[in-house]
Structure formats: structure tokens, C-alpha cells
Amino acid sequence: MLPPDEGTLKAARKAWIETRVVWEQSEAFAFGPAGSLGYDGDLDDWPVNEVDVAAVLKDSKPITPELINSLQTTQKGFHTIELLLFGTNSNKVLPFSPRELEYLKYLTLAFDQTAQNLKQSWVAGVQGKPAYQTVFATAGESQNSAYPTQKAAVEEIVQGIMGCLDEVGKEKIGVPLTAKTTDKLESRFSYTSLEDFKNNIQGAENAYRGQITDSSSKGGESLSAWVAQQDPQLDQKIQQEFQAIQTALAALPKPIETQMTDPATLTQLKVSQDAILKVFETFEDQVLPLVKAKA
């Protein structure tokens, strides 16, 4: 392995941030094998066990795939890679020690394998189990042990959106807002917690609109299209409320990690939180009952 230079370090950090986008956008529909087969924990546990990460770096035991496999989830995945790449306050500088590079390399390989497994569990099935996309798509069929009705599958999408909104509003923003510190900001090592908020919200909106990225065109089959059919005003209201969240988040200073003592930041965080919880309420009070009554 060639020693990293400023260019390769920048590229690695950029790759981390880009991977994060996809993951955070997927959290609104992370039901299924992501939880039960432990992929979610392996990829994205939090916080980092900084003491034990330091112990790995200090140790002389060779770093191997087996060693990585034996580590706690808080010594691998996104945030440990983040800590090693960015340092505790987005302040890490070259050179990296050979041990740091080895640890990073094997963590990244393990991460990639876990991500592949997660994909596999949906598209082809793992450990002899059926592909989860098939399980989900056959909701309502008599042998389906996960979704005995199609309505339950629609509800899954709605609950996923609500769960994501709830988590960003009450936990990812709510807890640091109350504590007024950076301690509980999710991606505080890389100073990208604000990107996480935005991507989580984008994921919730994508789940609603039946799209993968903001740029892809809105297809015919989506929760949004169905709601619009039942109640066009409700659909419009939801779209506007999502827009209001993105506007509120866009007004936050970037990076947010250095601004947590500024009262203006805290005020704007509260505005964002309120906007998120507003859409949550709309889903809880209007979309969910509509699904239960008519889907």
C-alpha cells in the first residue's frame, strides 16, 4: 500500500461522505433483514468505543479479517472509519501510522462485505432464506408469514417514514438541542451531522414519493400518488411540509458542530425540529388513518 497523500486522503474522506448519503437515505425503509441479521449494527453502531479503538491501534496483534469480525460493533462500521479518517474534531492530519492504515483497510473491506450481504438479503436471499423483496412484494398471499395483508405492507412504508422523522426530530436533533453540546451529534468526527439530518429527511421523502434520489422522476406507483388520488390536498400539504424542512435545514450553519454554542444555531435547530415533527404529525393523524381505512 502506498502511503497516503493529501489527494488520496481527500478522496477517501469524500468517498466516506458519499457512502453516508446512500445509507442515511435508506434508513426510512430499513425494515427487514437489516435489523435481524445484524447488518445495521455492523455498519452504523454509535457511539464509537474510543477506548477500545485506541487499544486496537496500540496492540501489536496482526489485524486480520478474523480480528475485525471479533470486534464490537462500536469498533467498526461507519463511525470508527470516520474517527480514523477525520480524527475526533475533523482535525486529523497526515501522516497516518501503518497500524491506522491497516485497521482502516480491513474495516473498509468488512464494511463492504456487510453492505453486499445486506443487498443480497433483499435481492437473492441469504442463508437459504427467501429474498426479502419477494417477501415484501407477496404481502397478503396466504403463505406470507411477515405480511398477512397488503395493507400491512403499505403500513410498513408509512411507519418507516414516521420512524425516520421521529428519530431525526426527537433524537438526532432533539437530544443535542437539549444538551447544547456536540457530544450526541451523530457524525461529529467529520463535521457532517447536518448532512445526516438532510439525507434522513430526503430518505423519508423518497419513500413517500417512490423515488430513489431527488433527481429521479416521480413514478406512477408511490404512496404520494395513492394519497393524491384519495385526497389531493393532503398530498400537497405533505410535499410542502417536506419542502419546509429542507428550507429550515438549509438555513443551519455548516458545519453545525462548531456552532452549537451559538444561540442562533439553537433557534434554527428548534425551527427544523418543529418542521420535522409537523410532517410526522400529518402522517400520524392523516396518512395512517387513510391507509388503514382505504388501502
Place this chain on the structure above:
Amino acid sequence: MQIFGGRWSKPKFLKWAWLCGLVAIATLLLSQILHPTASGSPLAGGQTTVLNRSSTAYEQPAANLTATDLEEHFAGDLAFDAVFVTPPARVNAGLGPHFNNSSCVGCHIRNGRGLPEKGQLLVRVSRPENQKTDQNLSPEPASLNSYHAEDYIAIENTPPVAGLGTQIQDQAVYGQPPEAQVEINWQEHQGKYPDGTPYQLRSPQALITLSKGQPLPPQIKTSLRIPPPVFGLGLLEAIPDATLQSLADPEDQNHDGVSGRPNRVWDGQKQAEVIGRFGLKANQPNLFQQSAAAYVNDMGVTNPLFPESNSDIDQQTLKAATFYVQSLGVPARTLLDNPEVKKGEHLFTQANCIACHTATLQTGAHPLQALAKQRIHPYSDLLLHDMGPGLADNRPDFLASGTEWRTAPLWGLGLTQTVLPYSSFLHDGRARSIEEAVLWHGGEAQTAQKTFKGMKERDRKALLAFLNSL
């Protein structure tokens, strides 16, 4: 397509009613509108019932919490989610040094029934009772100076094993050896219904290797466990002792072949022997103690009830996590109007499964008002029953013998694999489906199991459809 049966489809109505303080009247009206089936209604958890048949169904706050309760529930949710790390740390310090997992939710993923996999599966151990010391346990058990000895109390009949205590922590902070490594080998068993239909069961064999590489001596008693679901437990805590005693029939005086009895366990706060109701052998008296024991035994997080030399978490955190579990709602039943489900429910009763899986109970008083005076459908009597040699762990725990287990509540059962795909059933997760779980029933449940086996295929399917509607 109906998910909550007939006219029961408007949670907004329920919420509105609650806001107006009319929930009692609303529920009464609803349960009259929804012509009750044998178990009563879709409201499995009384007024705590949540209308949710998605993967989040076990994570919902009870429907009848007050605004203050909800705030407390949310604080508890954070405690339940908190992932502990090796001290010192800015956030969540206190893990280990020995542990099975680093958060409550790490085992109880989405509050559901877990899988027999590392991080979820745990092994309880004890010394044979007639063996007062470890001298006969050769070779040397484990690292004698570095292991987690779980608290041992006078009336407990699970003497700790040197180097292990009463629970194997198969993980440790970096640089320390775990107490042991646990590997599961599955043994397949072929079987046949009387009508000739074949089936396959599997049972686990644990290969336990101590930290120095030697196998666990065979005379050590072991019991494999997977995490049970955690919703609805507050309601079970609110069932009066007298109710459990009235359900008990230790001498089988009604001659139905079923003779349940409550466990008697140690209450560390009261310093007294009381009825046990939580845990797979009902060896915990209440959720506070259950939670405190889980913190210290499963995560190595010391706490006010089990402080050891210091407390990693304070009383408030321990109470918050307990409150979270107490205040979770129970998912409503689905497909109530489905003829197959109705037939299955009838068959379930006819086969006398309800002798232990009691359909309806009434809660008494509870400090959390939302749990008090609720008519609930847990499908459990919380009593110990002999389940036969096939399921026996041969490790007694207080009054529970080596063949006895506490009746598993069946509410929310049909959502098991919605919440956690591929998760499995029974204490050690050996049953890959509800059908396999039924087939494992022996001992006092042998007659019911035989009745099930003897049913026509479509009746067996109907009974399983009923269980899936819970």
C-alpha cells in the same frame, strides 16, 4: 383486505377520544361494536393496544399514556437504545469488562424475539447442586481472576461456576479474553404427522470453549436462551398475585393433565421471597429487577440495584429503561373476521391449548395508571409447566425444575417475523416456525400437541392461521 377487522380502523378516533378523556367509554363502545370472538376483541392489551401490524409494532408507546407518561417513555427509549462503551468516555461509559451485548436494544432488536446468534444467544450455567466446590471441575475452569460473577443469593439453586458465574459473557472489552466462546451445532430430527406428512425439527448443541481453550466440563449445567420480546410486560406485572395463584393447579385437581404453579423467587428490594413472573423460567419478580439484572449481567453495566464497586448508571436511568418496557403497547390482532382464523381459534380452545395459554386476564393496580384494570389477552398464565424431556434444559432455577418453563405469552406472535425476519421460537430459538414450536410441546402439553398432530391438514393450517393473527 382487512387488517384490524371490520370497523376498527380509525386510530385517530382513539386518539381524539383519549384527548377528551373519553377513552374508557370509547373502548367499551368499540368492544361492543366489534362482536367479541372467544378471546374478546382485537384489543390484545386492553386500552394500551396499538394498531400497528408493521415491523415497528413492538416499539409503540401504549395508546393510553398521558402526555407526562409519553415524555417519560421517550426518555426511557433513549436509555433502552443507549450503546455502552468502555470507560472513560463522553457518552455511555460503563460497558463490561465482560458482556453479551452493549445495549438493551442490541439483543432486543426492535423489541422482538431474537435469533440464536452471537450477541443475542446467551448461556446460563450452574454447578451441580450436590457439588459444593469447584474442585472436581478439571481442568482449571477459566481465568479465575477475570470473570463476571453474577450476584448469588441464598435461596437460589443455581450455584455459580468458578470463572463463569451463572451466565457466560462471550464478549469482553478489547484485550481481555471473553469468559468463553459459544458455538451452536444443530441436530436435525425427522418426524411425521399421523396423516403421513413429514416434518423436520432441529435442536441446538452448544459447544462451549473456555478462555484457555478447554471445553466446558460436562457436569456443568447449561441453559441456552434467546431474547424474548419486551412489549406488554408492564401489563403482566400488573396481574395480581392472587390471579396467578388462582390459576395454579399444582396437584392437577381438575385432572386435565396440566398442573401449573408460580415460581417463587428473591426480590432484592423487598428482601423477600415473592412470585416470579419474568424470564423464561419466571426467575425475576418484577421489571425493575429484571432490567437491573440485564444491565449488570448482559452488559456489565453496574447499577444501583447491583452496584458491585460502583454504579455505571444512576437510579434515574435504570428507572427510565424499566419504564420504557412497562409502557410499551401491545399490537392489536389482525384478520379477526377471517373464517380460517376463527376456526383456528376454536380449534386452539378445543385442543385445550388454553389450559396454559390463558386467553383473557384482568390486571389489577400498577403505579403506571395506564396498566391498571385492563382486560388483556396475553395467552399465558405466567405459570411453570413441565414441557417434557425434549425441551428440558435440566437446569433448575428457584422452584422451576429442569423440565419446567413459564408459559410464553402469545400476543403479537404473528408479528414475530415481521419485526425480525428469520427470528425463531421457543427458549433457545430452535423452532424456525410456529408450527415447529407447537410440535416441540411435550410433558403437560403432550396431549394438546397430539391433538394438533392428529388434526386434518386444513385444521392444522387454521390453527396456525389463528396463531399468526395474534
